[in-house]
Amino acid sequence: MTSDTTSSDTTGSGVPATATTFGEDTVTDARELIARYPQSRSALLPLLHLVQSVEGYVSQQGMTFCAEQLGLAEAEVAAVATFYTMYKRKPCGEHLVSVCTNTLCAAMGGDAIYKRLQEHLGSDGAPLGHEEVAGPPGESGSLMLEHAECLAACDLAPVLQVNYEYFDNQTEQSAVELVDALRRGDKPHPTRGAPLSDFKTVERRLAGLLPEDDDEFWTEVDGPSQAVETVRGAQLAADRNWTAPPAPEDVPMPEVEAK
Incomplete structure (x- = not known):
């Protein structure tokens, strides 16, 4: 299947318009990612991360660009890019600040933290909105603020992430100090x-293009x-010699009515 729109998407010189944004290095990266999968379309999620690492x-x-590399229709790519919240449809800041506002974090202060950051990062008396950017997008010190649905760290609530890295047990003041x-x-x-x-660096890593020769990076990641x-629960069990009951043997599977 080929893209239904990309063939005419060219500059005046006949060069595909995507080539002005995504050069040969990006094409090489894309081909490396595609080669990892038996079916090329399976590389769509990594390619979208690759695109974000560039733009x-x-x-x-x-x-x-993704449609061209994978031989897909642009509608197929758009259906995926607009489904997942990790893919931003407008320019992000140098940093993405995600505040968990799901149930436990909200009860522990996540809602108050998000509201405080909205007010702190807003301008002209208006709070900064969800997925809006404080500062010129992409420039040093700019950041996009978003509220997130569960960051899977309820035991450390309230939490927020910066570029998907955790900052646990936050308060309104510590969150303000962090964004400052x-x-x-x-x-x-x-x-x-x-x-x-x-x-952008994190997006390249999420695409699967990792700094193989960066020993410091791997030391931190593997730690x-x-x-x-x-x-804590596992430690208590070990200290008190608690064990799970043995799994029952030869338990017959329930019969399923034939259709």
Whole structure:
């Protein structure tokens, strides 16, 4: 299947318009990612991350590029790019700040943190909206603010992420101090996990293009990232010699009515 729109998407010189944004290096990266999959279309999610690593969001040109590389219709690419919230449809900041506002985090202060950051990062008396950017998008110190639905760290609530790295047990004040540090150009170390980088760099890693020769990066990534609270139950069980009951043997499977 080929794209139904990309053949005419060219510059005046006959060069595909995507070539002005996505050069040969990006094409090489795309082909490397595609080669990892038995079916090329399976590489669509990594390619969308690759596009974001170049542009800082998924533009119409970015979707066209993915369609060209995979032999898909642009509508197929758009259906995926607009389904997942990780793919941004307008330019992101240097950093993406995601505040968990799901049930437990909200009850523990997540809603208050999000509202405080909206007011702190807004301008002209207007709070910053969901997926809006404080500062010129992409420039140093700029950041996009979003509320997120569950960041899977309820034991450390309230939490937020910067470029998908965790900052746990936040307060309104600590969250304000964090975004102020980001806007100054600092990169505070996350509570756990890899050291902080910018949004585009993280998107390249999410695409699956990792810095193989960066020993410092791998040391941080391979190090322990679980929190004490997360493994407390397992530690209690080990300290008290608790074990799970053995699995029953030879338990017959329930019969299923024939259709």
